[in-house]
Amino acid sequence: MNLVTLIGRLTADPELKFFSSGTAISKGTIAIDRSYKKDNQTVTDFIPVEVWGKQAEYFSTCFQKGYLIAVSGSLHIDRYVDSDGNNRNFAKIVVHKLMRLNIPKGNGLDAGNGDGSSGNNSSDNSGGNAGDSGANTDAGGSVDASGADTSGTATGNSADTSGVDNGNSTLSNDPQANLTACIDDEEIPF
Template structure:
């Protein structure tokens, strides 16, 4: 049976990135929290409802270095990645677990100093929101249009074969 582990989230950093290095390979690793808001209207009371989900994100290598350098608490960001379950025993011997996101691609949102408008250009499958920002995939390829505020025209058309559609 096929499996798919893919997550796309857009939210704001809840804390500044914390960078460390793996001991054997000296590879950079950065951890930060992401807050994702959801708003809806309750059908029964017709009142606006809101909930916030908090999730931890981890990135490696050049991505980690870029995130550590350019993002900070409150900054909006788009993350593409996969779920990972961490399991451990606490000091009292209780089994603990937590789901986090392993970042495979990200895009800055908003302006350089912060902002909450605009988006970055992506690279895969014509995914290009235009505007300010930019992103990197896991191979550290900068996105087209990074920092280009005036340009992006229509997203390139991608030819899709029927065999590419999973349903």
């Protein structure tokens, strides 16, 4: 059985690419601290992950640098010959399931009301880090670096609540307001 489950932080925004067939692939790297120290310094592993298909589009849209995430998948070892003729191995995790555990403060998604207040709508993220008071698992709207709302629609707690309830958060009837309203991982149909 080849099954790997990891929890770590994304080191950069996921990169999304499409093959000519239309199949999507998204790549990222997660940083995981080892449980021991070397010379009193924490040792961190940087593990490449790949996500395929519709889930790749979800990964690149709803996950960003700094997010604490959980991935479950299989370990793949790619073998290749480098430009010097040396045989090389490249290990990566091909992700089958993924989950956001929290969203770090200061990434622009925690300013849900445009007034600097949080805008957390207490969404359930199925196993999210409830003990982390800095976790805001609801991305209300588009904001610029100053925290000002740039989407032209209400966000956070003042969002249009007459929309559709997807079991995680209420979606607005305005499609533009839903661009960052990612659904719970369990709602993905794959």
